[in-house]
Amino acid sequence: MNTPKWHGHATGRTVALAGCAALVLGATGAGTAQAGHHHRDLARQVLGAGDGWASEGAGTTGGAAADSAHVYTVTTWAQFKAALADSPGAPRIIKVKGLIDAVSEGCDALAAEGYDFQRYLADYDPAVWGNDTVVSGEQEDLRAASAANQDQMIKANVPANTTIVGVGRNSGIRGGSLQIKAVDNVIVRNLTIEAPVDCFPQWDPTDDNKTGAWNSEYDGVVVYGSTHVWIDHNTLTDGRYPDSSLPEYFGKVYQQHDGLLDVVRGANLVTVSWNSFEDHDKTMLIGNSDGAGSTDSGKLKVTLHHNRFEGIVERAPRVRFGQVDSYNNHFVVTAGQKFGYVFGIGASSRLYATDNAFSLGSGVSTGKVLKKWSEAPLTAANNYVNGRLTDLIAVHNAEIPAETLQSDAGWTPTLRTKVDHPRAVPGIVDHRAGAGRLR
Template sequence: MRLHIWHAHAITAAVGCTALVLGVTGTGVAQSQGRDLGRQVLGAGDGWGSAEGGTTGGSAADTEHVYTVTTWAEFKTALRAGGDAPKIIKVKGMIDAVSEGCEAFVTGGYDLQQYLKDYDPAVYGNDKIAMGPQEDARVASAARQDAEIKANIPSNTTIVGVGKNSGILGGSLQIKGVSNVILRNLTIEAPLDCFPKWDPTDDNNTGNWNSEYDAVVVFGTDHVWIDHNTLTDGRYPDSERPSYFGKVFQQHDGLTDIVRGANYVTVSWNSFKDHDKNMLIGNSDSTATTDAGKLKVTMHHNRFDGILQRSPRVRFGQVDVYNNHYVVTEEQKDDYYVFGVGIRSQLHASDNAITLPASASVGKALKKWNESPLTAQNNYVNGKLTDLIAVHNAEIPSEILQSGAGWTPTLRTKVDSPRAVPGIVANRAGAGKVC
């Protein structure tokens, strides 16, 4: 591992796309300093992540806790170094969490072809969960992958990519049970589950493949800023996954899930590309004891390109979604939704842009899971002002949605015209575009 030595301790407030770098002269007068992403903090008023003390990550790290890493092993070592002391980790180049391939995790005699023979519904049926030697071997192999690809992010940490082409392939960033974390300027390829589980009883006893591993999971953590990253399936798009037993061999889970009492999160200027399950805010209908009154999340100026669902799907949370651009492809038009309205959610979605194929249902942009009013105003579909709730209720009368989330967001920076949003986020959202 290589250690960077820093000679300045200026703190930078990043407000929207403007970085205000503040140093102090001998007379106490603020002056401009050279920009360093690792020293930037979330600007005042920039979403829920700026509330209750704000999000500063590892910006105050001393010289002993600033690292540059070029391998997955170095990255995990840097995360463990120094406990919860402020730290900055610079990721240089694309580092691979599965550099030796899925074969490196196989144990216990697991063999996919044998697994398929053993649990073929024509042989095994659909009345009980998968059990037996091959399932045991799958579980053991999955445990080896789990231990290798998950990276636990400690409190008071900033992780930034160096330049335009740095990030993580196949790793799962676990921001779990901590506080004050920043992720910026990273290209993150979603982890591929090497050992999906076949559940014969799933999907009304027709069976289904289930996978693990989110690219980023925010779990029971407060004050997180996820900014200017590109998150994608990359080399392994779902469209290229095979089918077994008539079901897609699902090897991806979420891109960014915010769950289990996580709170005060700002997700800004990211590019989410070509993925099915994008963002879950609140993971279960039964977690009121941990989630009620929390899951305060702001999402702004993100681009979702080739989305299918959960952008986001919300339970319990007071979630502000503005100035995002959602692009649905021709292939996805029949199964997509953008905003999922879940139990006791308070979703406020305004000033967004949605681009749909000409024949797609506009009403499907909203999906009702539970009876929870939402605010959806000043949103544009294909360049036209559209009342998403009214269109949804007209097109899908079996899922009538009520208007009025019951709150008005105040923690916003500049709100751009939704007609300008597609061009703005195309040019400025994602890794390598921090300005």
């Protein structure tokens, strides 16, 4: 067996799982949720009134109403998944202590017997296989079986009425994928989430105009068909495995990352606040298909505020269908980094992007902040680029006239907290966004 050596380092933490009862390491107190952000127990804080789309209707309280029997402190991935699965239907609080690793034993431990990456490369080399048909045969079947093993290992299904919170300043999840799927009322806070590395990407020789491409799976966090979700004060990053460290095969990057945070398949009423998104390519997708109008129309309502994006190539976010409110975010693009765009304007989207700050390095085009994928109007007012008020739509249309964008998203957000002046946003957000910075 010969696979690339990713996620081969154990965390050094080997706490045995001895039943779900062992996860309950002491009561934090029962009771109902209290309104607002300032309850002194971080694990029982709820989303404040008027704080983005996730505050609409019943609001978002996560597991704040959990009794003491359903408060868990976990230090391993196995414990974490067990806490998620325990007592279906009960509100729960899961405290993640330290860095837990979903693939602590490395990729080789997930490989199907007989899978050999060097054999895979030899069998599907374009010089041998060509670029006209998708790969098939023994090694592709074994790669798919290996991928299925990883899928089962790293995906963690989050139930309704759950709060997941990191303990202290240095807790989080490495290599796991949080699946918030078809549930209501979830909070994820104060975690450093290192994006999963796909151990077994598939080579598609027909992709990219028949020049081929490596296609990977697994997002750090997926909100799929769920409602009332609050993602707050997390750091989401490629961490130890930046794209710059990935090798090339067949002249193409062996891509092992997908998204950091995707909101898809009819998900709705989501607030993403005070997070740090770092060093990633395809960062955030809101709506995954142009043809998904039957499930996505009238949904995908997402608020993004006071988040920091640095080292991001694209999709911050790319939007389809949704009424997305983006305000008081700080976008940092350094000179020389790979950069595609910030906001992707997709099918039937209604993006309202105002009061944001952009710090663009020398040579970075302001016109590329916006990217037109489909005909859809947006509102983009009172945004500042390098400290100066800038009409992003006008600059885009002047620099890229072949992709003329239309103004006025046709709606005005009402669910906003204090809107800071864009000139103040870098100082505020850079010091307060991300894991370990909750007050």
